Amino acid sequence: MSATGGVAGGGAGTGYASIFVQEDVSTAEVDRLEAVHAPLADSVRDLVAATIQTCVDEDEVREVRAEVDALVARLRARRIDGPAGVRYNAEGRSWSWGNAVVGERNAVAPPLDVVRDPDDLVHAETVLGVQYEGPPGMVHGGVGALLLDHVMGVAASARKRVTFTGTLTMRYVRATPLGPVRIEARVDREEGRKVFVVATLADPDGVTVEAHGVFIVPSWAVTDA
Ligand SMILES: CCCCCCCCCCCCCC(=O)SCCNC(=O)CCNC(=O)[C@H](O)C(C)(C)COP(=O)(O)OP(=O)(O)OC[C@H]1O[C@@H](n2cnc3c(N)ncnc32)[C@H](O)[C@@H]1OP(=O)(O)O
Numbered sequence: 752m753s754a755t756g757g758v759a760g761g762g763a764g765t766g767y768a769s770i771f772v773q774e775d776v777s778t779a780e781v782d783r784l785e786a787v788h789a790p791l792a793d794s795v796r797d798l799v800a801a802t803i804q805t806c807v808d809e810d811e812v813r814e815v816r817a818e819v820d821a822l823v824a825r826l827r828a829r830r831i832d833g834p835a836g837v838r839y840n841a842e843g844r845s846w847s848w849g850n851a852v853v854g855e856r857n858a859v860a861p862p863l864d865v866v867r868d869p870d871d872l873v874h875a876e877t878v879l880g881v882q883y884e885g886p887p888g889m890v891h892g893g894v895g896a897l898l899l900d901h902v903m904g905v906a907a908s909a910r911k912r913v914t915f916t917g918t919l920t921m922r923y924v925r926a927t928p929l930g931p932v933r934i935e936a937r938v939d940r941e942e943g944r945k946v947f948v949v950a951t952l953a954d955p956d957g958v959t960v961e962a963h964g965v966f967i968v969p970s971w972a973v974t975d976a
Contacts, residue, residue, distance in 0.1 A: 771837050778844040785855045788848070795858035799882050852901035863898065865905050873906040874935045883929065890927040895952050898934050899962045906936040907946040907966035914946055914966035927952060927959040936962075944968040 798819070805812070835849030835856065848856040853863050861877040868874070875898070885891030900916055907914040936950035945965055952960040 771839075774838050774840055776840055778840060778842045781840065781844055781846055785846070785848075789855045792854075792856050792858045792860075793862070796862075796880075796882070799858060800880055803881050850901075852898060861898070863901070865902055867905070871906070871909075872935060872937050873902055874933065875902050876931065876933045878931050879927075879929050881929065886926060888929055890929060890932070892921070892923060895923075895927060895960050896921055896962075898932070899936070899950050899952055899960065900964070902934040903936040903948040903950045903962065903964045904966060906938055906950070907948050907964070909938075912968060913972045914968050917945070917965040917967040920963045922961045923959070924961060925959050927954055931955060932959075939963075944970070944973070 807815075835847065835854070837845060837847040837850075839845040846855065848854050850857060850860060852860050853865060854860045861879060861883070863875045863877050865873060865875045877898075879890050879894065883890050883894045885894070896919065899921070900919055903919075904914060904916060931954065933953045934950065935953075936948055939947045939949045941947070944967055946968070948962075948964045948966055950962040950964070951958045952962070
């Protein structure tokens with residue numbers, strides 16, 4: 752999120768008009784809310800991992816389930832109706848709390864902080880735990896594609912330009928062990944509304960996945976800026 756600016760977008764008929772929403776809220780207030788909610792998502796991540804790994808007895812599992820159901824009911828007592836969408840303020844701060852990769856409130860998302868360097872290399876690091884397993888002890892191939900897609904999308908989208916994934920090609924060079932990973936992406940070239948992006952996913956021993964993508968500035972998002 753820190754790598755993207757606000758995007759005035761989602762024209763009539765696109766279906767996106769209601770999810771790119773400008774809000775009259777200060778950056779300080781958005782930061783304050785994130786500081787309250789992000790730790791809850793962290794705790795839920797721990798809950799997911801604990802649910803996979805627990806060896807407690809069956810009665811304990813049933814009791815924990817009842818407690819979790821009660822917590823869910825408390826959180827749902829007041830809630831938005833539908834997805835969190837992408838929001839931005841007049842200061843250019845954007846936030847997408849439900850995003851599957853970077854959503855600050857989304858426990859499904861690994862805690863991925865995407866950074867854009869001054870030379871436009873976009874990168875992110877995270878540790879993939881037991882929740883992301885595919886082959887035994889290894890990262891699920893779709894999870895690798897998910898992370899790459901997002902970081903590549905940030906690279907393609909640049910500051911005030913929004914792009915959508917058109918085509919993604921993955922070459923799985925070798926299996927990625929669960930644990931620390933680094934994703935890097937950069938724009939290779941542009942042709943009209945098409946942005947060609949190259950990227951890698953790596954473990955500490957080197958590249959495990961190479962990716963090429965075509966990201967498209969949708970016709971409804973074309974601006975003069
Ligand atoms: C606050 C804001 C934050 C914003 C977030 C920032 C970071 C977020 C990061 C998120 C990252 C996660 C990101 C996600 O998860 S994005 C979600 C996954 N992607 C989608 O859902 C996309 C669905 N498809 C579409 O919306 C449209 O089909 C698009 C927008 C792709 C094109 O529809 P449009 O009507 O505009 O296009 P056009 O027909 O005029 O064609 C234009 C040109 O493009 C070429 N072409 C067309 N389709 C494809 C294709 N599939 N592959 C390759 N090329 C394609 C076409 O030949 C033509 O080329 P040329 O003939 O001119 O040479």
